[in-house]
Each structure stands twice: as C-alpha cells, then as structure tokens.
Amino acid sequence: xxxxxxxxxxxxxxxxxxxxxxxxxxxxxxxxxxxxxxxxxxxxxxxxxxxxxxxxxxxxxxxxxxxxxxxxxxxxxxxxxxxxxxxxxxxxxxxxxxxxxxxxxxxxxxxxxxxxxxxxxxxxxxxxxxxxxxxxxxxxxxxxxxxxxxxxxxxxxxxxxxxxxxxxxxxxxxxxxxxxxxxxxxxxxxxxxxxxxxxxxxxxxxxxxxxxxxxxxxxxxxxxxxxxxxxxxxxxxxxxxxxxxxxxxxxxxxxxxx
Numbered sequence: 001x002x003x004x005x006x007x008x009x010x011x012x013x014x015x016x017x018x019x020x021x022x023x024x025x026x027x028x029x030x031x032x033x034x035x036x037x038x039x040x041x042x043x044x045x046x047x048x049x050x051x052x053x054x055x056x057x058x059x060x061x062x063x064x065x066x067x068x069x070x071x072x073x074x075x076x077x078x079x080x081x082x083x084x085x086x087x088x089x090x091x092x093x094x095x096x097x098x099x100x101x102x103x104x105x106x107x108x109x110x111x112x113x114x115x116x117x118x119x120x121x122x123x124x125x126x127x128x129x130x131x132x133x134x135x136x137x138x139x140x141x142x143x144x145x146x147x148x149x150x151x152x153x154x155x156x157x158x159x160x161x162x163x164x165x166x167x168x169x170x171x172x173x174x175x176x177x178x179x180x181x182x183x184x185x186x187x188x189x190x191x192x193x194x195x196x197x198x199x200x201x202x203x204x205x206x207x208x209x210x211x212x213x214x215x216x217x218x219x220x221x222x223x224x225x226x227x228x229x230x231x232x233x234x235x236x237x238x239x240x241x242x243x244x245x246x247x248x249x250x251x252x253x254x255x256x257x258x
Contacts, residue, residue: 026158029067034196035154036062037071041193042150044078045106045186048090056083074192081185097186103178103212104186106146108164111171114216126164133160144168146175150193165197173200173208 026034040063046052060079066072082090098106109126113119126143130136133156141148149168153161165172176190194200200208 031158033067033069034158036066037069037075037192037196038150038154040075041189042147042154044075044082044189045147045150048082048087048094050087053087053090070195071192074188074195078185078188078192093184094186097179097182097184101178101182102215104175104182104184106175107142107144108146108149108168108171109144111174111211111216112168129160129164146172162197165193169197169200170204170207170211172197173204174211177208177212 040059043052043055043059056079060083063072063075063079066075085093097104109119109122113122123143126149127137130143130152133152135152135155137143137148143149144164149164153165155161172190172194176187176194179187179190
C-alpha cells in the first residue's frame with residue numbers, strides 16, 4: 001500500500017489501512033474451508049507421536065478434499081511427504097526443527113519479547129483472551145504454542161480468534177524463513193498459514209531480517225506467573241518441554257470433508 005499523504009488526518013489513515021488489511025467477508029463455504037485449514041495446520045504442527053502418525057491417511061484425505069487454494073496446495077505437498085516417512089524419522093525431524101533451533105521454535109511470544117519480563121505478561125494476556133472466549137487450554141501447553149493459537153483461531157473465528165496470529169505475523173514469517181533455510185517440509189505448513197494472513201509489509205520484512213540477525217530481547221528472568229523456569233541465553237536456547245498433542249476427533253471436521 002502506498003504511503004498516505006500527511007495531510008490526511010491520522011484517524012482516517014488508520015481506518016484506511018485497517019480496511020485494506022481486513023480480510024474480505026467469506027461465504028459459509030469459504031469460512032468452513034478456512035477453519036479446516038487452521039485446524040489442519042494445528043494438527044500437523046504437533047509432535048508426530050503414534051496417534052498422529054496413525055491419523056495420516058485421514059489427514060491426507062481431508063487435505064485432498066479442500067477447495068483449490070494456495071493453502072491447500074501447500075498442505076498437499078506437506079502431507080505427501082508426511083505420509084511417506086517412517087514414524088521415528090518424523091519424530092527426529094520434528095525435534096530437530098522445533099525443539100533444537102531457536103529460529104523455528106513454535107512459542108510465538110519468544111520472537112516478540114524474547115527472554116524478558118514482558119513475555120510473562122504476554123502469556124498471561126493470551127491466556128486471559130482464551131478464558132474470555134470461554135476456552136480452556138488442555139494438555140499443559142503454554143498459551144503461545146502455535147498449535148494452541150491455531151486451534152483457538154479455528155474455534156473462535158477470523159476476528160478475535162485470529163488476532164494473536166496477526167499480532168505475531170513477524171514471528172511466523174521468521175519460522176517460515178528458518179524452515180525454508182533448513183529445507184524442511186514443515187515450511188509448507190507455515191506457508192499455508194501465512195497465505196491466510198494479510199501480506200507482510202516492508203516494515204514486517206525489515207523487522208524479520210533484524211530479528212533473524214540479532215535475535216529477540218534477552219533478560220535473565222523466568223516466565224512467571226507460569227513457573228516454567230529460565231530460558232538459556234541466546235545460542236543455547238532450550239524450549240519448554242513438549243506437551244502431548246491433543247488430536248481433534250474426526251467428528252469435528254465439517255460434513256463432507258471427513
């Protein structure tokens with residue numbers, strides 16, 4: 001979007017930018033497909049334990065039944081790879097990509113706030129957002145874990161539900177870039193997700209480049225009030241312990257796409 005003239009009042013400029021970035025109104029069919037893409041991304045970004053591995057035929061069939069879109073194409077490429085891998089190879093690849101690499105950790109507030117006191121407050125704010133919508137997190141996972149954020153978006157809708165995704169747009173872009181640099185097929189899941197969000201601005205891309213080069217802010221603090229302990233300094237990052245994934249039962253899929 002071209003810069004607006006300085007003579008345009010600030011409140012008008014803000015509303016115009018919001019209108020440009022606001023997603024178009026969706027038909028019921030489009031809304032259902034969007035929810036399904038979000039839920040599929042949530043499932044596919046969970047730890048590939050035996051339960052998720054056993055669900056691969058169902059996941060692949062569901063992806064293949066999606067309406068044509070860039071997100072559907074990206075997910076189809078990923079599930080083709082996902083289905084062909086041995087379970088132990090999937091587990092090793094997941095740990096390498098998401099547990100051992102700081103730039104592709106799935107904990108979104110880390111990219112925005114790093115190891116600072118602000119991260120603890122951001123986690124609390126996110127948890128309160130979930131509670132206000134009547135949704136409780138199960139499985140002991142932190143509220144900023146991307147599969148959790150995606151499930152909330154799928155359940156709550158593109159306004160309130162997808163707000164945390166839009167807020168952490170730059171972190172998602174960094175994860176996608178890191179996965180692409182590592183040639184990980186998981187980059188296709190991030191690409192599918194990013195295709196649902198407003199396009200990255202020049203400021204977003206610049207911030208991502210700086211974040212990739214410098215890393216997020218750092219303080220020697222824990223994550224109170226969550227009591228998850230301290231993070232290691234940059235370069236020796238140890239992510240929180242991986243919680244067991246919570247699969248969405250088949251009956252939760254929209255009719256006709258099971």
